[in-house]
Amino acid sequence: xxxxxxxxxxxxxxxxxxxxxxxxxxxxxxxxxxxxxxxxxxxxxxxxxxxxxxxxxxxxxxxxxxxxxxxxxxxxxxxxxxxxxxxxxxxxxxxxxxxxxxxxxxxxxxxxxxxxxxxxxxxxxxxxxx
Numbered sequence: 001x002x003x004x005x006x007x008x009x010x011x012x013x014x015x016x017x018x019x020x021x022x023x024x025x026x027x028x029x030x031x032x033x034x035x036x037x038x039x040x041x042x043x044x045x046x047x048x049x050x051x052x053x054x055x056x057x058x059x060x061x062x063x064x065x066x067x068x069x070x071x072x073x074x075x076x077x078x079x080x081x082x083x084x085x086x087x088x089x090x091x092x093x094x095x096x097x098x099x100x101x102x103x104x105x106x107x108x109x110x111x112x113x114x115x116x117x118x119x120x121x122x123x124x125x126x127x128x129x130x
Contacts (some may be wrong), residue, residue, distance in 0.1 A: 004074045030048060033115040035116070035123055037120055038127075062088065065086075067085045070083045080103055081100075092128070
């Protein structure tokens with residue numbers, strides 16, 4: 001399976017609500033870096049257990065979440081995903097939209113690295129109703 005297919009399968013399992021199968025696709029020692037806005041889900045997470053906790057903290061914080069993938073670029077080591085996402089933040093009722101670039105690394109069929117680059121300031125302002 002191509003590394004990009006691993007990412008797509010992970011995302012589909014999450015969409016389908018099969019989190020256990022999705023989490024099995026994450027390496028035990030994976031590195032996961034999301035925004036640093038001070039929200040409960042924010043920060044750097046090391047290891048599958050910590051990443052699962054990250055997802056638990058996201059649960060219920062957004063409504064009408066949508067992700068649109070425009071392009072996937074893949075080489076031997078990394079997968080670059082370019083797209084946009086939108087949602088409504090439950091805490092404030094404010095809509096949030098951003099374009100993003102995500103970087104993944106898949107090793108031995110497992111997601112070993114994830115980093116998203118998005119408009120964190122816009123997210124911070126929407127999350128904190130500023």
